[in-house]
Amino acid sequence: MLPSSRRFTYPLGSLATGLLLVQLAVAAPAPVQPQAPSPPAVAAVQQAPAPASVRNFGADELQRLQADDDLHYQEAPPPTNPVSRWWQNLMRRLFDSLPEGSGAVVWRVLIYGVAAVALVLIVMQLLNLRLSDWLRGRGRNIAVPYATEADDVHEQTLPQRLQQAEAQGQWRLATRLGYLLVLKALTDRGLINWTPDKTNHHYQAELQTNAARLVPAFASLTRQFEYVWYGELELEAAPYEQVRTTRQAFLTHLQNRRAA
Amino acid sequence: MASFYRMEPSTNHTPHTNHTTAEMPFGTRTDLSQLSGTTEAVRREVSRVLVGQHDLVELLLVALLADGHVLLEGVPGVAKTLTAKLLARTLSVPFGRIQFTPDLMPSDVLGTSVYVPARGSFEFRQGPIFSSVVLIDEINRAPAKTQSALFEVMEERHITHDGHTHHLGEPFMVLATQNPVEQEGTYRLPEAQLDRFLFKVLVPYPTEAEEILILQGHHAGAGGLPLNAVQAVVTPEQLHALRRQVRQQHVEPRLFEYVAKLVGLTRTHKSLHLGASPRASIALLNGAKALAALRGRDFVTPEDIQHLAAPVLRHRIQLTPERELEGLGPDDVVRQLLQQVEVPR
Numbered sequence: 001m002l003p004s005s006r007r008f009t010y011p012l013g014s015l016a017t018g019l020l021l022v023q024l025a026v027a028a029p030a031p032v033q034p035q036a037p038s039p040p041a042v043a044a045v046q047q048a049p050a051p052a053s054v055r056n057f058g059a060d061e062l063q064r065l066q067a068d069d070d071l072h073y074q075e076a077p078p079p080t081n082p083v084s085r086w087w088q089n090l091m092r093r094l095f096d097s098l099p100e101g102s103g104a105v106v107w108r109v110l111i112y113g114v115a116a117v118a119l120v121l122i123v124m125q126l127l128n129l130r131l132s133d134w135l136r137g138r139g140r141n142i143a144v145p146y147a148t149e150a151d152d153v154h155e156q157t158l159p160q161r162l163q164q165a166e167a168q169g170q171w172r173l174a175t176r177l178g179y180l181l182v183l184k185a186l187t188d189r190g191l192i193n194w195t196p197d198k199t200n201h202h203y204q205a206e207l208q209t210n211a212a213r214l215v216p217a218f219a220s221l222t223r224q225f226e227y228v229w230y231g232e233l234e235l236e237a238a239p240y241e242q243v244r245t246t247r248q249a250f251l252t253h254l255q256n257r258r259a260a
Numbered sequence: 261m262a263s264f265y266r267m268e269p270s271t272n273h274t275p276h277t278n279h280t281t282a283e284m285p286f287g288t289r290t291d292l293s294q295l296s297g298t299t300e301a302v303r304r305e306v307s308r309v310l311v312g313q314h315d316l317v318e319l320l321l322v323a324l325l326a327d328g329h330v331l332l333e334g335v336p337g338v339a340k341t342l343t344a345k346l347l348a349r350t351l352s353v354p355f356g357r358i359q360f361t362p363d364l365m366p367s368d369v370l371g372t373s374v375y376v377p378a379r380g381s382f383e384f385r386q387g388p389i390f391s392s393v394v395l396i397d398e399i400n401r402a403p404a405k406t407q408s409a410l411f412e413v414m415e416e417r418h419i420t421h422d423g424h425t426h427h428l429g430e431p432f433m434v435l436a437t438q439n440p441v442e443q444e445g446t447y448r449l450p451e452a453q454l455d456r457f458l459f460k461v462l463v464p465y466p467t468e469a470e471e472i473l474i475l476q477g478h479h480a481g482a483g484g485l486p487l488n489a490v491q492a493v494v495t496p497e498q499l500h501a502l503r504r505q506v507r508q509q510h511v512e513p514r515l516f517e518y519v520a521k522l523v524g525l526t527r528t529h530k531s532l533h534l535g536a537s538p539r540a541s542i543a544l545l546n547g548a549k550a551l552a553a554l555r556g557r558d559f560v561t562p563e564d565i566q567h568l569a570a571p572v573l574r575h576r577i578q579l580t581p582e583r584e585l586e587g588l589g590p591d592d593v594v595r596q597l598l599q600q601v602e603v604p605r
Binding site for chain 1: 285286289510512515557558559560561562563566598599600601602603605
């Protein structure tokens with residue numbers, strides 16, 4: 001069974017249709033009557049001739065119209081660079097979507113403001129500055145620089161300093177400088193990659209990869225150095241001679257290896 | 261039950277040389293034979309039950325010699341508890357175990373005063389913490405209130421109750437196990453408590469080869485050797501002597517600077533919002549001295565310090581939320597720190 005609201009639809013619909021037919025019959029157009037032709041307009045012009053005046057645009061007005069962007073119909077060709085094209089599309093979409101009127105100005109200011117803040121943040125990030133630190137007036141974090149003391153194996157005066165230490169009987173220092181000389185020799189030949197944060201055992205592992213036959217001799221030198229330097233062992237001349245011999249043999253072997 | 265595990269590699273893992281007396285280039289200066297003999301005996305006993313995990317056992321021995329507490333972290337079932345129990349069994353000292361639960365009270369750990377009618381007075385009944393080696397199982401299942409009960413005893417080796425101070429005997433070592441904090445029903449330990457652990461050792465899953473060995477052992481022996489097959493091989497007096505020897509290790513002055521720089525960098529590192537305390541520096545130094553002794557040397561090398569940097573620092577530093585979201589871990593930061601400090605040579 002139909003709902004009650006639909007049961008009354010049909011009588012009302014029939015009534016509306018009837019009324020429409022009546023209205024159409026009343027509003028039917030009358031038959032068209034033929035009319036007499038009107039006199040031509042040319043005759044009127046000939047009767048009252050007036051001098052034609054040339055209208056010129058003002059120079060200011062022309063300049064204003066030429067400067068109006070809305071009246072420039074020739075568009076620049078799109079850039080060939082894909083990045084520029086992407087940027088142009090982005091800007092057009094961004095600004096075209098802005099509401100018209102005074103709201104547009106607010107939106108433009110807001111967009112430029114966000115862009116400026118983003119730029120500042122990027123620069124701060126590049127300079128390793130933290131916003132919270134900057135706001136609190138703290139300085140930037142600077143990594144602790146490596147101390148470039150005598151333990152830089154690239155130091156040019158190592159051989160001279162070694163000779164000096166040996167001449168002065170500073171056997172412990174001489175052992176250390178001699179070991180640094182060995183590290184320099186290995187670095188110069190590309191057998192190890194010297195960086196300040198590596199331990200002697202890192203170099204031993206590198207040597208294992210690059211020149212495994214040198215490892216036992218290098219391990220022996222390392223042991224000597226570590227016992228003397230880290231172990232704070234005060235050497236006499238005779239034990240130092242043992243260190244010197246081992247070192248010289250290693251360096252000679254390294255040179256011969258290069259020559260071969 | 262047979263067990264296993266292979267510890268994670270150190271952040272700066274390099275092959276280390278175990279210098280025996282024969283390898284000393286200029287003769288013997290310090291006799292470390294008793295130390296090496298005793299620690300070798302401990303290793304042997306532990307390996308009767310445990311498969312693999314040599315690095316883990318080494319770190320536990322270092323902590324034992326350095327007089328420090330150890331926190332073992334790993335997912336359930338990787339035999340953290342078993343390892344701690346095995347180490348405790350190799351020492352002939354009183355052993356206590358406390359299972360931490362959410363409803364545990366401080367008095368359940370430390371002890372409480374009980375009224376004795378015969379005397380008409382209260383008497384202090386010692387809690388399970390009054391042992392030489394205490395295994396605290398699943399330490400992060402108890403809330404902060406119970407955790408704080410451990411602050412005094414772990415650092416000062418005594419407790420204060422009702423105005424009286426009760427001293428614990430020597431040695432005293434806490435071996436705690438915990439599941440990762442992401443696991444359900446766990447709490448993050450207070451920073452003050454974490455700082456009292458010498459090492460935090462991560463216990464990962466065993467390798468496939470180790471797991472096969474575990475299965476074979478289990479299949480052949482219906483669970484492997486029982487725990488009571490492990491014998492005590494170290495007396496408290498021996499341990500005391502070994503610890504004294506470790507304290508006398510040589511440390512070249514520039515290594516103090518190295519440790520201080522390394523730990524100091526944690527306080528200014530941009531990825532960290534909590535750096536390590538001076539207690540961490542002391543822990544790193546003591547650990548390095550013990551590790552050097554364990555490797556047969558009477559002096560510390562930068563290698564020892566680098567090897568222990570991660571276990572000492574990883575639980576004492578806290579990453580900024582941004583770095584955590586980026587997926588950075590404490591061990592990554594420790595690795596960066598090691599790259600920033602020059603090795604004294």
